Amino acid sequence: MRANKKQLFPKTRTGIEGLDEITEGGFPKGRPTLICGSAGCGKTLLGLQFLVKGIQEENEHGVFMSFEENAKDLAQNVMSLGFDLNQLVAQKSLRIDHVRIERSEIEETGEYDLEALFVRLNHAIDSIGAKRVVLDTIESLFGGLTDAGLLRAELRRLFQWLKDKGVTSIITGERGEKSLTRQGLEEYVSDCVILLDFRVVDQIATRRMRIIKYRGSTHGSNEYPFLIDESGVSVLPITSLKLEHSVSSEIISTGLPSMDKLFSTGGVFRGSSTLVTGSAGTAKTILASYFALSSCQRKERVLYFSFEESPEQLIRNMHSVDIGLGKYSKAKLLHIHASRPSLQGLEMHLLLLHKLIRELKPRTVIVDPISSLITVGSSSEVRAMLVRLMDMLKLNGISALFTSLRQDGKNNMPDPTEDAVSSLADTWIRLRNEEFSDGRVRSLLVVKSRGMGHSNAVNDFVITDKGVKMKVYQAEKKIKQKLTL
Amino acid sequence: MAKEQRYELRLYVAGQTPKSVLALKNITKYCKEHLEGRYTIEVIDLLKNPQLAEGDQIFAIPTLVRKVPEPIRKIIGDLSNEERVLVGLNIRPLVKK
Numbered sequence: 386m387r388a389n390k391k392q393l394f395p396k397t398r399t400g401i402e403g404l405d406e407i408t409e410g411g412f413p414k415g416r417p418t419l420i421c422g423s424a425g426c427g428k429t430l431l432g433l434q435f436l437v438k439g440i441q442e443e444n445e446h447g448v449f450m451s452f453e454e455n456a457k458d459l460a461q462n463v464m465s466l467g468f469d470l471n472q473l474v475a476q477k478s479l480r481i482d483h484v485r486i487e488r489s490e491i492e493e494t495g496e497y498d499l500e501a502l503f504v505r506l507n508h509a510i511d512s513i514g515a516k517r518v519v520l521d522t523i524e525s526l527f528g529g530l531t532d533a534g535l536l537r538a539e540l541r542r543l544f545q546w547l548k549d550k551g552v553t554s555i556i557t558g559e560r561g562e563k564s565l566t567r568q569g570l571e572e573y574v575s576d577c578v579i580l581l582d583f584r585v586v587d588q589i590a591t592r593r594m595r596i597i598k599y600r601g602s603t604h605g606s607n608e609y610p611f612l613i614d615e616s617g618v619s620v621l622p623i624t625s626l627k628l629e630h631s632v633s634s635e636i637i638s639t640g641l642p643s644m645d646k647l648f649s650t651g652g653v654f655r656g657s658s659t660l661v662t663g664s665a666g667t668a669k670t671i672l673a674s675y676f677a678l679s680s681c682q683r684k685e686r687v688l689y690f691s692f693e694e695s696p697e698q699l700i701r702n703m704h705s706v707d708i709g710l711g712k713y714s715k716a717k718l719l720h721i722h723a724s725r726p727s728l729q730g731l732e733m734h735l736l737l738l739h740k741l742i743r744e745l746k747p748r749t750v751i752v753d754p755i756s757s758l759i760t761v762g763s764s765s766e767v768r769a770m771l772v773r774l775m776d777m778l779k780l781n782g783i784s785a786l787f788t789s790l791r792q793d794g795k796n797n798m799p800d801p802t803e804d805a806v807s808s809l810a811d812t813w814i815r816l817r818n819e820e821f822s823d824g825r826v827r828s829l830l831v832v833k834s835r836g837m838g839h840s841n842a843v844n845d846f847v848i849t850d851k852g853v854k855m856k857v858y859q860a861e862k863k864i865k866q867k868l869t870l
Numbered sequence: 871m872a873k874e875q876r877y878e879l880r881l882y883v884a885g886q887t888p889k890s891v892l893a894l895k896n897i898t899k900y901c902k903e904h905l906e907g908r909y910t911i912e913v914i915d916l917l918k919n920p921q922l923a924e925g926d927q928i929f930a931i932p933t934l935v936r937k938v939p940e941p942i943r944k945i946i947g948d949l950s951n952e953e954r955v956l957v958g959l960n961i962r963p964l965v966k967k
Contacts, residue, residue, distance in 0.1 A: 485927050490941065492958035495893070495948035500884040500931035501916055501923050508920035530930075530946075 394602050397445075397517070397553040400438025401431065403620030407605035408596065412577055415551045417544050419574040421558040421565045422581030427592065427613050428557040429454070430463065431581070432519035434617045435555055437468045440478045445516035448509045448552075449481045452525035456481040466617045480509045486529030493531060499539040503546060510552060518547065518554040524568050533568075541573050565597065576600045582608070591733065594620055612736045619740065632656065637683070637784060640675030643846075643855040647831050649838030653812050656782040657835070658775055660806050662789045663816030667827055668848055669788040670694070672814070673753045674703045674710060675853070676786045681713040685748035688741055689721045692757035696721035707852045720745055726757040734758060735770050739777060750778055755787040755806065775809050811835045817843075829855065877901070877909040877959070878938035882923070884916045884931045889948045893932040896949040904961050934959075 396410035405411050412418045412435075420428050429451075436447030451459060459481060460470040473479035482505060510518065523543075526536055547554045556574055558566030565571045571578050578597040583590065593608045611620040636652040638645050639659075645652050653659055659676070661669050670693075677687045691699055699721060700711045713719040722741060726734070742750065755771070778785045787806060807813050813832040818825050827846050831839045846855035881897060883890035894913060901909045916923050916931070926935050930946040936959050945958045956963050 482924060484929055486929065487927075490943055492943070492945040492954060493947050494945060494954040494958070495950035496889050497930045497932060497947040498889070499929060500887075501882060501928040501933065502930070504884055504916040504920045504931075505923045505929070508923070526929075 396602070397439075398443060399435050400442045401434055401618050401620065403609070403611070404594075404618075407594075407609055407620060408577075408599065409602060409604055412553055412555070413599070413602070414553055415548065416576040417547050417554040417556050417574045418577040418579065419556050419558060419566070419570055420579050420581065421560055421571070423560040423583060426560075426581040426583040427611075427618055428581060429459075429521050430466075430613060431618050432521050432555045432557055433459065433463055433468065433470075434466075436479060436517055436519055437463075437470075437473065439517045440473055446478045446513045447480075447517040447519070448506070448513070448515045449479065449519045449521065450506060450509070451481065451483045451521050452486070453522055455483040455485070463617075466615060468617075477513050480513050480515065482506075482509050486525065488529050491529065498535070499526075499543070502539075503543065507550070510550065516552055518552045519557070520554065521557045522559060523556055524558055524566065524570065527568055537568070537573075540568075540570070544573050571597075581611075590729075610733065610736060612733055612740075614740075619736065631782070633782060638679045639672075640677070640679030641672070641853055641855075643853070644672075644675075644829070647829075647840040647842075647844065648834055653784070653834070654836065655784055656779060657811035658778065658785040658787065658809065659812040659814065660787050660789060660810035661814045661816065662791050662807075664791045664818060667816035667818055668846075668853065669790070669816060670699070670753055671703070671706055671708070671848065671853060672816075673751050673786055673788050674699075674708045677719060677749065677751055678708055678710060678713075680749035680784070681710070681718045684718065686717075686745060687713075687719045687749045687751065688745055688747035689719060689751045689753065690738065691721055691723040691753055692726050693754065695723045699723075705850065706848055707850060720747070731758060731770055735774060738774060742777070742781070742783070748783060750783050750785045751787075752785070753788045754790050756789040771806055772809060807832075875908070875939055877905055877936065877961070878912075879909060879959075880912045880914060880926070880935040880937055882914050882916060882926070882928045882931060882933045882935070887931070890932045892948040892950065893934065896952075897934055897955070900949075900952060900955060900961075904956065904963055936960075 395414035396408070396412060397414045398405050398411040420431060422428055433449065436449055439445040439447050449459070454462070463470060470479060470481065474481060484502070506518070509515065523540065527533060530536060544556070556570065558568070558570045561567040561569070565578065565580060577599045580595045580597050582593045582595070584593070592611050592613065594611045595608045596604045596606065609620050611618055633655040635655040636650045637655050638652045661672050663669050677689055680687045694702065696714065700714060703710050710719055714721060758770070775785070787810070789806060812834040815830045815832050817828045817830070819828055827848070828843045829846055830843045844855050846853050879897065881894055883893070897911060901911065914922055916928070932946070932948060934945045934949060936943040943958060943960070945955055949955050
C-alpha cells in the first residue's frame with residue numbers, strides 16, 4: 386500500500402475491483418461513507434462485499450446491521466457470489482444484526498431515543514473487534530417511527546458516534562426525488578458520498594457509479610461503469626491514459642510464414658497491437674486464427690473474443706482451412722469467449738474483457754471483430770473504450786489483434802472503427818476483395834507497421850483447404866519496376 | 871379475555887436516564903391501578919446486558935414489551951400517555967370511582 390498517501394489521509398481499502406483506484410485508496414478510514422442509489426442498484430451487495438473483502442484481505446472484522454433483510458436472506462443472496470456469510474459468522478469475523486421494525490406492533494407514547502440501537506451496535510462491534518460497519522438501509526427507521534425530527538437528531542448522533550468509535554462505515558440510502566437520499570442523509574454523512582445509478586439506454590442496462598464528494602481527498606470525478614456478476618461488484622478501472630508502458634523488441638510470428646516475410650523483422654513486436662481491416666469475406670477471421678495458432682504453438686495463452694461465431698463454429702470453420710485450433714482449446718491454451726455485442730452495453734463488454742484478461746492472464750488477445758461493438762455505442766464512446774482497452778493490453782505487454790469490418794461502397798465516409806483504431810494500432814493490415822470479370826482475388830497490404838520496414842506491395846492470396854497461399858514477390862517486383870521508371 | 875389474565879412486562883432501559891425512570895414510574899402506577907396482583911415487570915438495563923437487545927428487537931429506549939399475553943406488543947417512549955399505553959397493552963381500564 387501507499388505509505389505516502391496513508392499519512393496524508395488514512396484510507397481503508399474496499400477490496401472491490403476498481404473502486405480503490407477511483408477513490409485513490411479506498412474509503413476514509415474511521416469515518417462514515419454514504420452510498421445512495423435507487424432500488425436494485427447494488428447498495429447492499431456493495432456493503433456486504435466491503436465487509437467480506439475486509440475480512441478476507443485485510444483481516445478486519447465487520448458488522449452488518451440490516452434494517453431490511455434478515456441474516457438468512459442475506460446469506461442466501463450472496464451465496465452465489467461465493468461469499469459464505471454463515472461461515473464468517475461462525476468464525477466470529479462477521480456479525481449480522483437484523484433490526485426489524487414492525488410498525489403494527491409498536492406504539493409510541495412520550496419521549497424516547499435510539500440508545501438501544503447504539504447499545505446493540507456497540508455490543509456487536511466489541512464482541513468481534515470489528516473495524517468495518519455497514520448500516521443498510523437506516524432510512525427504514527423513518528418508515529417505522531413517526532417522530533422524524535427525533536430520528537434526524539439521533540442519526541446525526543449515530544454518525545458522530547461511529548466516527549468516535551473509529552470504525553470505517555458504510556451507510557446506504559435510498560435515492561430521493563430531489564435529494565440524494567430520501568431523508569437527506571447526505572447532510573450528515575459528509576465525508577464521502579457515492580451515488581450508484583442503474584439506467585437503461587437504448588434497451589441496454591448499464592450501472593454507473595459516481596463519487597459525489599470525498600472530503601480531504603482527490604478522487605476520480607467521472608461516472609464509472611460497474612458490473613455485478615458472479616464475483617460481485619467490480620468497477621471499470623481507469624487505466625492510466627499515459628504512454629509509459631515498457632516495450633519489448635522481441636519479434637513474434639503472425640502465424641503465417643508468407644505474411645511474416647512482409648515485415649523486415651520477420652514478424653510483429655511482442656506486446657504490439659495489430660489491426661486487420663477488410664470488407665466481408667476477405668479472410669479477417671482466418672488471419673486472426675493464424676495469429677492465435679502461432680501463439681498457441683509458442684505455448685502462450687490466447688484469449689479470443691468472438692462477436693460473430695460461437696466457439697465450436699469458429700473451430701470447425703478454421704479446421705476447413707487447416708488451422709487446427711481444437712486441440713489448443715481442449716488444452717485450455719485457447720480460450721474463446723463468444724457473445725453478442727448487443728447483449729450488454731459497451732462498458733460491460735470492456736469490463737468483461739478486463740476481467741477475463743485479469744483472470745486468464747493471456748499473452749495474446751484477439752477481438753473479432755471490434756467493429757461489432759460500434760453497434761452498441763456512439764463513436765466517441767467506442768473510441769474512448771478502444772483507447773482504454775489498448776492501453777490496458779500494452780500495459781500488460783499483451784500482443785493483440787483486432788479485426789474490423791470495412792463498409793464497402795461508403796468509401797467517401799471514413800469508417801468509424803478504422804478511424805478510431807488505425808492511429809492506435811501499431812500494425813495495420815488491409816485486406817481487399819478485387820473482382821474481375823471472371824472472379825475475385827483477395828489481396829493484402831501492410832498499410833503501416835511501426836518500428837520496422839515492411840512490404841509496400843499489394844499481395845494477392847488465395848484460401849485453399851491447406852490454408853492461405855500468398856504470392857508475395859510478384860507484386861513486389863511490379864512496384865520496383867514502377868519506381869525505376 | 872379472562873379476568874385473571876396475567877401480564878408479563880419487560881422494560882428495557884439504558885442506565886438511569888430521566889426518560890427511563892419516568893417510564894418505570896408510569897408503568898408501575900398503571901399496573902397497580904389496573905392489574906393489581908396479576909402482573910410482573912422485569913427491568914432490563916442494556917448497559918449491563920447489551921446482548922439482550924437483539925432478542926426482543928429493541929432499538930429505542932425506553933421500550934416496554936408485553937411478553938404475555940401474546941402476541942408481543944411494544945410501546946416505546948416514557949409512557950406518559952396513560953390511555954395510549956393501556957390501549958397498546960390491550961388492558962381494559964377499571965371503571966374509575
